[in-house]
Amino acid sequence: MSAERIIGQVGNLIEQLGDAQKLGRAFRGDGDCVWAKGRQVVAGRRPSLVAWVKPPTQYLKLNTNASVTSAGAFGGGVVRSSEGKVIFAFYKEFGEVSVVHAEALALLAGLNYCQERHFTGVRAESDSDTLVRMISSGALANWPLCNVLRKLRCLLANLGATVSHVYREANMVADAMASAQLGHEVVYNGEEAMPRRIKALLRLDRLAVPYVRH
Structure with a gap:
């Protein structure tokens, strides 16, 4: 996999997080909307980015x-x-x-x-x-x-x-x-x-x- 493709994937992930947060803000005042109800179910559980972390030097x-x-x-x-x-x-x-x-x-x-x-x-x-x-x-x-x-x-x-x-x-x-x-x-x-x-x-x-x- 090329570095350019990997960078593109990271960009897409960040855009997904941004879209999720925008969706939450868009329906914040419309409590009767079906999309707002769906958002309320996952309130407090916003998407996050998780990656494997290398160990410190001299550790495995x-x-x-x-x-x-x-x-x-x-x-x-x-x-x-x-x-x-x-x-x-x-x-x-x-x-x-x-x-x-x-x-x-x-x-x-x-x-x-x-x-x-x-x-x-x-x-x-x-x-x-x-x-x-x-x-x-x-x-x-x-x-x-x-x-x-x-x-x-x-x-x-x-x-x-x-x-x-x-x-x-x-x-x-x-x-x-x-x-x-x-x-x-x-x-x-x-x-x-x-x-x-x-x-x-x-x-x-x-x-x-x-x-x-x-």
């Missing part, structure tokens, strides 16, 4: 996500440098587990790969607010999720890593990895062999191109 960022369908549960993730360079990415299949369990297994897989490579100070991100809250609060869960949570807390401490919640729009590469349906476990040690769609998302992230969050 791990993004993970999971996908649960009728075919089973799948997870994926990617570790990138402060320049947005792919250090490694992965895809795994987990069988039949719940959404939160799959999210936890995806994060655990990413941290295990980091441990194998002796990475420390990793900043992990997940778009599962429930999982992040469970990890940070020390909350208990039913087996086998409780065992996964214990391993996650131990790994985070051993690696000097942190985990925080991000919106899905800032987690698009991990989301694409989790839903890639590759059919078997895969680890990419660089960007070259990754699917074309995911490489396009990586380029957008490196350029800090935002997504519209409604």
Whole structure:
């Protein structure tokens, strides 16, 4: 994707935000109008721009996500440098587990790969607010999720890593990895062999191109 096309996409996103705000102002005094009623439903939830943020220099960022369908549960993730360079990415299949369990297994897989490579100070991100809250609060869960949570807390401490919640729009590469349906476990040690769609998302992230969050 050319730089000109990417810049054009950013311009379109900004125009969408401007149009949404103008629409709200246009119907502010017409409470009986059907468009005004529609606006009232989403009052306080204006669209915003969300983008993946590079980690600080000398840190790595791990993004993970999971996908649960009728075919089973799948997870994926990617570790990138402060320049947005792919250090490694992965895809795994987990069988039949719940959404939160799959999210936890995806994060655990990413941290295990980091441990194998002796990475420390990793900043992990997940778009599962429930999982992040469970990890940070020390909350208990039913087996086998409780065992996964214990391993996650131990790994985070051993690696000097942190985990925080991000919106899905800032987690698009991990989301694409989790839903890639590759059919078997895969680890990419660089960007070259990754699917074309995911490489396009990586380029957008490196350029800090935002997504519209409604």
